[in-house]
Amino acid sequence: MDADxxxxxxxxxxxxxxxxxxxxxxxxxxREIARRAGVSHGAPRRYFPTHVDLLSAIARxxxxxxxxxxxxxxxxxxxxxxxxxxxLARTYLDFAAAHRGMFELMFRxxxxxxxxxxxxxxxxxxxxxxxxxxxxxRRPTDAPAPVLAGxxxxxxxxxxxxxAWGSLPLATGATxxxxxxxxxxxxxxxxxxx
Amino acid sequence: MDADxxxxxxxxxxxxxxxxxxxxxxxxxxREIARRAGVSHGAPRRYFPTHVDLLSAIARxxxxxxxxxxxxxxxxxxxxxxxxxxxLARTYLDFAAAHRGMFELMFRxxxxxxxxxxxxxxxxxxxxxxxxxxxxxRRPTDAPAPVLAGxxxxxxxxxxxxxAWGSLPLATGATxxxxxxxxxxxxxxxxxxx
DNA sequence: GCCTGAAGTAGACAGTGTCTACGCCTGCCT
DNA sequence: AGGCAGGCGTAGACACTGTCTACTTCAGGC
Numbered sequence: 025m026d027a028d029x030x031x032x033x034x035x036x037x038x039x040x041x042x043x044x045x046x047x048x049x050x051x052x053x054x055r056e057i058a059r060r061a062g063v064s065h066g067a068p069r070r071y072f073p074t075h076v077d078l079l080s081a082i083a084r085x086x087x088x089x090x091x092x093x094x095x096x097x098x099x100x101x102x103x104x105x106x107x108x109x110x111x112l113a114r115t116y117l118d119f120a121a122a123h124r125g126m127f128e129l130m131f132r133x134x135x136x137x138x139x140x141x142x143x144x145x146x147x148x149x150x151x152x153x154x155x156x157x158x159x160x161x162r163r164p165t166d167a168p169a170p171v172l173a174g175x176x177x178x179x180x181x182x183x184x185x186x187x188a189w190g191s192l193p194l195a196t197g198a199t200x201x202x203x204x205x206x207x208x209x210x211x212x213x214x215x216x217x218x
Numbered sequence: 219m220d221a222d223x224x225x226x227x228x229x230x231x232x233x234x235x236x237x238x239x240x241x242x243x244x245x246x247x248x249r250e251i252a253r254r255a256g257v258s259h260g261a262p263r264r265y266f267p268t269h270v271d272l273l274s275a276i277a278r279x280x281x282x283x284x285x286x287x288x289x290x291x292x293x294x295x296x297x298x299x300x301x302x303x304x305x306l307a308r309t310y311l312d313f314a315a316a317h318r319g320m321f322e323l324m325f326r327x328x329x330x331x332x333x334x335x336x337x338x339x340x341x342x343x344x345x346x347x348x349x350x351x352x353x354x355x356r357r358p359t360d361a362p363a364p365v366l367a368g369x370x371x372x373x374x375x376x377x378x379x380x381x382a383w384g385s386l387p388l389a390t391g392a393t394x395x396x397x398x399x400x401x402x403x404x405x406x407x408x409x410x411x412x
Numbered sequence: 413g414c415c416t417g418a419a420g421t422a423g424a425c426a427g428t429g430t431c432t433a434c435g436c437c438t439g440c441c442t
Numbered sequence: 443a444g445g446c447a448g449g450c451g452t453a454g455a456c457a458c459t460g461t462c463t464a465c466t467t468c469a470g471g472c
Contacts, residue, residue: 182376
C-alpha cells in the first residue's frame, strides 16, 4: 500500500500524473485535477498553495519514474560499460518519447519551483549513473569526466527535444533516432569497439 | 521602410516580439499584445484567428533573427571551417541565453503551428549552414554528414536547454558553457588541431 | 459538553482565448 | 452624386483558468 492511497494529497498527485501522461502538460490545471479527484476546485489549495507546487510534485514523480527505469535497466543489462551506457541512452529517449507530456513538464523551469522541492537535485542521482559510466569509458585525451558527461547528457536531451519538435528527422532524413544515438555515443566516447 | 510599419498586423508581431524578449513566453497573451498595440482585445483576431497563429508569427521572427545573426557571424569570421563552426555554436548559445524567452517559444511545439507557417522549414537554412561546415570537417570514419550535423545540433540545443534549466552547472561544476561547447565540438569533430 | 482546529465547500475576482453582433469609414459602381 | 458593400476595429458575452476568502462540517481533547 502506497503510504496513504486515500490521502487527498497523494490522490491529487496521482491524478495529475495520470493526466499529464494522458493529455499533456497543458491539460494539468488545478481545477481539472480537483474535478477528477472528486473534490471542489478549492481543495487542492490546502496541500498545494499554488499551481506551481502541484506541478512540481507531479514532475518530481516523473523524475522518480525515470530514475526507477534507469535503475532497472542498469540491473538488467550486462556489465560492459559501453553497453550499459547505450542502454541508458535508449531508456532516456524512450521515456521522453513514451511520456512526452511528462518529459516536457519535467524541464519546464518556468512552470516548476525547482528550489522548494529540490527538483534539480532529484535529477542528480540520474546524472551520477551517467557520470560513472562515462568515467569508466573516458579516454585520456577527452574532456574531464563531469564535462564529458554533461556534454553527453546535453546531447541526449537535445535529441529528445529536437526529435519531439519534428525538425530533426526532417533535416537529417533519419526515420528514427537510433542513428543519432549511435553518432552521439561514438562521438563522445570513440567508435564502438569492433 | 518595412513593407507597412503602420499595418496592424506587423505592429502586433513587433509588439509580441518585444514582449517575449522582455518578459518571456508566458507574458505573450493576445489581450496584452492588443493592449500594448493600442487596439481592442478583439482586433488581433482579424489577422491571427487564434493565439497559436500569432505566437507562430512571433516565433518566425525569432528564427529570422537567429538566422540573420548566424549569417552575420559567417560573414565576419575567417574561413577556417572549424573556427566558423565554433563561432556558429557560440552564436547559437548566445542567442539562447540572451533571448531566452524567444528561444523557448521557438521550440515550444505545443504552442506553435509549425505546419501552417512553415516554421520547421524556416530552421532549415540554419541547419544547412551547420551541415555544410560539418561536411567539410567530417572524417571518413564519422557518421554520415546529415546525421553528424544532427547530432551536433542536438548537442548544442541540449546545452542551451539544460543550461537554462540550471541543472547542468550544478552537475558539472562548470561556471559557463564554454567547456561544454569545446567538449561537444571536440567530440563530434575530433580534438582541436594544435 | 463545549470548543478548537483541520479539511473541504462555495462564491467571488481578475485574467485568459474565442465567438458574435455591431459600428465606422473607405472606395467603388451605377 | 448617392448609395452600397466590405474590410477593419470595437464591445460585450461565454466558458475557462488560478487565487483569495468566508463559510460549513466534523472529529478529538479538555
